[in-house]
Amino acid sequence: MKADEFVSAIQRYVLESAVDDTISNLARPPGRRVASDLSVRSEWFNSLSEVEADMLRAVARDAARSAVFGFLAVLDGVRVIDSEKGTFELYHVGREKYLLNSSGIDLHDLLE
Template sequence: MAAEFGGERFVDAIYAAVFAPAVDQVMATLQEPPGRERHPRLVELHRWFASRGAHDRLMLRAALRECADSAVFGLLAVLDGARPISDGFQHEPRLLITDGDHETQIAPEGDDGDLHGIFRSLVDERTAPTIVPLNTPDAHAP
């Protein structure tokens, strides 16, 4: 089964497990910080978020989406070998998928070597824009 696990399937799994929930998790934390003894930083962020209007909240969601996109894209580019790790890091990262006795290397060479490109296509295909124009009725609502 792992022999069939290539770059597209790996990126799809990363999209579903990391990228897609990232923004929703942060937005949920801003709306209601978790825990009985809430961290003061999260309480302060919650107060700030609660004071924002609908348009500002949509803009924040869009900014968080860009942040998650950039982080996942950058990590995949490092795994591809397209973005070097600086500061004297002399090793080549390799991605090895294991399933029992089966191992599949998703290597920087070949079809699987463009994980960041696969991710970009997936995001463009599945993610709708989240920004609304300022002249909408919800733009300045608290």
């Protein structure tokens, strides 16, 4: 797996899934005993017009994208989370071992 394939997979299976799952849980909360706070949010969400619900979906996508972008920026070393100034190395190990965030490749720049 190459860096661009990794970021595309994260976008599809993490970012987009988070948005879809969040909206789905708002529309129809899962479980038999729905937490009261989720029930209140669900009632509110289901009262929104289609335009308002689409706007909320866009906001949820922006938030999910910002979180993934920030995480990838940490892996790239452009967003610092510790004072030791260390580096993170992300490998995909399959038939071969491949460094996904080698110098010169910024994962956060590959996010669409």
